[in-house]
Amino acid sequence: MADELKERLREIIADVSEIDDIPDDALFKDLGIDSMMAIEIVADVERTFKLSIPEEELQELTNLNAVYEKVKAKLAPQQ
Numbered sequence: 001m002a003d004e005l006k007e008r009l010r011e012i013i014a015d016v017s018e019i020d021d022i023p024d025d026a027l028f029k030d031l032g033i034d035s036m037m038a039i040e041i042v043a044d045v046e047r048t049f050k051l052s053i054p055e056e057e058l059q060e061l062t063n064l065n066a067v068y069e070k071v072k073a074k075l076a077p078q079q
Contacts, residue, residue, distance in 0.1 A: 006068045012044045013064060024064050045071060
């Protein structure tokens with residue numbers, strides 16, 4: 001499940017950013033992902049996984065690993 005989750009998140013980020021290869025630990029800002037793209041990524045993640053990420057937590061989502069850890073933690077109680 002963990003690998004599937006990370007790969008699905010990678011797909012969402014790649015679709016929004018139009019970047020084919022999203023490294024796990026590369027900072028979004030270094031990849032050219034701006035705040036508008038980040039908002040779209042979060043919206044897609046929330047819709048896909050039927051969860052909510054509070055606005056005050058958005059600044060923590062700086063790379064794929066951070067998004068993965070956040071989503072994994074929010075999905076854990078549901079499993």
